[in-house]
Amino acid sequence: MIILFGFIILTILMIILGFPMFVSFGIGSLGMIIFLQLDPMFVVPCIFTNFNSFVMMAIPFFIFAGGLMAASEISKKIVEFSNAIIGRFKGGLGIVTIVSCAVFGAISGSSSAAVASIGMTILPEMEKYGYKRSYATALVACSGLLGQLIPPSVPMILFGMITGASVAACFLATAVPGILLMLAYFVINYINCCNKKNIKVVKTQSNRDYICNIAGSFKKAGFALLMPVLILGGIYGGLYTPTEAGCVAVVYALCVGVLNKKLTKHSFLKAAEETASMEGAIAFIICFIFVMSRIFTYERLPDTIADFILDLTTNKILLLLLINIFMIFIGMIMDDISAMLLVTPLLYPLFMKLGISPLQMAAIIAVNQGSGQMTPPVATNLFVAARVSGVPVSEFVGDCIPFLLFGSLPVLMLVTFVPEISLFLPELILGK
Secondary structure (H helix, E strand, C coil), rough: CHCEEEEHHHHHHHHHCCCCCCHHHHHHHHHHHHHHHHHHHHHHHHHHHHCCHHHHHHHHHHHHHHHHHHHCHHHHHHHHHHHHCCCCCCCHHHHHHHHHHHHHHHHHCCHHHHHHHHHHHHHHHHCCCCCHHEEEHHHHHHHHHHHHHHCCHHHHHHHHHHHHHCCCCHHHHHHHHHHHHHHHHHHHHHHCCCCCCCCCCCCCCCHHHHHHHHHHHHHHHHHHHHHHHHHHHHHHHHCCCCHHHHHHHHHHHHHHHHHHHCCCHHHHHHHHHHHHHHHHHHHHHHEEEEEEEEHHHHHHHHHHHHHHHHHHHCCCCCHHHHHHHHHHHHHHHHHHHHHHHHHHHHHHHHHCCCCCCHHHHHHHHHHHHHHHCCCCCCCCHHHHHHHCCCCCCCHHHHEEEEHHHHHHHHHHHHHHCHHHHHHHHEEEEEEC
């Protein structure tokens, strides 16, 4: 067990020091095999068996669809539509940012993609209306978390692969927590903005002009807004699986890009290149995670961890608090996908012994890892937002704290201790 923990710590340290994720997990896996004197012949069938998965194909399709929609400037139309509805209210442009990240997250399935695409579009507008660039950057970075909660979500596809849970049910399990978090962010943003005189609103219009403006922006954004409906409606209407939904999303994104004449040959090839690069990195990480997971099973590490924690206390509330603290810490030092892939096989037996549904576990991990992305040193969303805005992380990280303390953490506690929040929709729609 000491060897296993040693290489887990080594893997985490390499990630913190900036080694590529696949190198870190690869060295960790190889070290475990050598020092535990395991037969390396199990590696090939382990990887092949797990990669021979129809679900796995959904990941590149959703990433590619998100890239195509970004290249087609769909994010700009989503922002314009949201702004037409609530831009004339105090703090309305902040709410536009939150809603736009949620909607774009439902298109791309990625929090960092939402931060990059919406950030480039909304930050100049927010500055024009009197928002401090540091606060605007913080709001975009925090709202990116909604991208992995509002379905579809790439991390939830991976969670379903590892645990065997229904991917469609995992999508639904994180939807209500995502909506609650969005509402909490609305309130925090309003409180931040209501007493600031420098924040302006969109010029007040007559009711007729207001409705016409909404109708016009809806017409322009209609194709973008239809995409989540098309994807999720098809999945839960039984028309196609999540993987087939990814294919539909790519075809739809191509059609939208061609129709609005924004998708060029260069932007198409760039989206394809970025998808291949991201999928390649994810595939290598998953390969080594599957190997690590098999080694953990051979050595009974997850059961040992579960028994050790259960020996500390039998108080379920205290146990869940300890688990959440551990997961937030992991989320602070690893990106969301890597953290979820490492934590899931380690803690799955413990959640099962505590009588917690895999779907509730999915929601807990999603909110946890998203919260970790708002907390340095790794904090992927913060660094993506910093790159887009040009504001150093040190200048806006303080503005993220209210969203973490009064948004993410309360929602995390609700998801942890009120199972119905994550189980309501799966039970209602799928009967799971």
